[in-house]
Amino acid sequence: MGDAVSDQWGTGDVLGRVLEAMRASGLPTDSTTVEALVPVDHFHARGFKSTQELADNLPVKPGDRLVDIGCGIGGPARYLAQRFDCRVEGIDITPPFVTAGNHLSALTGMQDRVKIVLGDGQHLPYPDQSFDGGYSQHVTMNIADRDRFFAEAFRVLRPGAFFALTEHGLGQGGPVHHPVPWSDDGSHEHLMTPEDTVTRLKAAGFERIRLSETGPKYLEGYRRMMELAAKGDLPRLGVHILLGPDAPAKTRNAAWNIEEGRTRPIEILCFRPV
Ligand SMILES: C[S@@+](CC[C@H](N)C(=O)[O-])C[C@H]1O[C@@H](n2cnc3c(N)ncnc32)[C@H](O)[C@@H]1O
Numbered sequence: 001m002g003d004a005v006s007d008q009w010g011t012g013d014v015l016g017r018v019l020e021a022m023r024a025s026g027l028p029t030d031s032t033t034v035e036a037l038v039p040v041d042h043f044h045a046r047g048f049k050s051t052q053e054l055a056d057n058l059p060v061k062p063g064d065r066l067v068d069i070g071c072g073i074g075g076p077a078r079y080l081a082q083r084f085d086c087r088v089e090g091i092d093i094t095p096p097f098v099t100a101g102n103h104l105s106a107l108t109g110m111q112d113r114v115k116i117v118l119g120d121g122q123h124l125p126y127p128d129q130s131f132d133g134g135y136s137q138h139v140t141m142n143i144a145d146r147d148r149f150f151a152e153a154f155r156v157l158r159p160g161a162f163f164a165l166t167e168h169g170l171g172q173g174g175p176v177h178h179p180v181p182w183s184d185d186g187s188h189e190h191l192m193t194p195e196d197t198v199t200r201l202k203a204a205g206f207e208r209i210r211l212s213e214t215g216p217k218y219l220e221g222y223r224r225m226m227e228l229a230a231k232g233d234l235p236r237l238g239v240h241i242l243l244g245p246d247a248p249a250k251t252r253n254a255a256w257n258i259e260e261g262r263t264r265p266i267e268i269l270c271f272r273p274v
Helices: 002-009 014-024 034-041 047-056 075-084 095-107 146-156 194-204 215-230 247-259
Strands: 065-069 087-092 114-118 131-137 157-170 207-213 263-271
Touching (some): 014 095, 034 047, 034 075, 047 075, 047 131, 047 157, 047 215, 065 075, 065 146, 075 087, 075 095, 075 114, 087 095, 095 114, 131 146, 146 157, 146 194, 157 194, 194 207, 215 247, 215 263, 247 263
Parallel strands (some): 131 157
Antiparallel strands (some): 157 263, 207 263
16 A cells, blocks of 8 residues: 555656756755745645644744654755754655655755654654654545554654644545545545544544644635646746646646535644643
8 A cells, every 4th residue: 555655646756856846946956945945845735834834833842853744855844843943753655755855855954853764654663752743744635544643643742742733634525526636536545524533633642632624725725826827837846746747637626625525624733641
């Protein structure tokens, strides 16, 4: 199952494509900044804006150690490490993302504070209670064993640590239109209603669970991307280079699913009890 999920997200020379897009947009490729990569390395609905807003609510202190489960090419990890002067360990199941992520961390001089390893969020390679906080942005749509995923997150967090989650939850509006970024045809898709997600988080032991619906904000982001694409104005450096040739269809369907209530995007913040 790992291979199929990772093939959905990224195959081939992802790093080469990012470097090529950097060159095409006039950026140097031997060194860069966390800010310069923002258009391409926050690989989720609304990109960097969502990460910023999520970060605004996270109780992170300088020197903290965080885990980013399903970190992609590491934009959110680098941003949080820089913003809070903390360290972030990222884990992702897609090999070319791990390669690209670590290379981009080195280009931004963040390699000592952001480390990315290859692995499955359902089996975290970290000791118990290693982290002061954790987050997972737009990953759980592909997680078959949600209970195991949440139990693993809980296990590696220290008592009192936060866990933040963003995802496309399942709505009541009927079957999901495909392709979407997480699945071309419904395979390896494991959407869950927000209510079910909260129940599973509680069962894993999390408390103080705060849920917000993010659908309207995501729609704005998808519509903006579709407008730019229609005008041929998409920037050279953007997440469409990670989504691949089906980017327009995936973006349109992601928006359509929200509009018709087939998906219900959410953001959750919760805590491991002290
Ligand atoms: C939409 S991308 C989000 C990437 C990153 N969180 C971000 O926001 O920039 C989804 C990511 O989840 C990863 N992923 C999916 N299933 C995973 C699993 N079981 N374990 C670890 N990573 C996984 C994919 O490889 C992909 O990088």
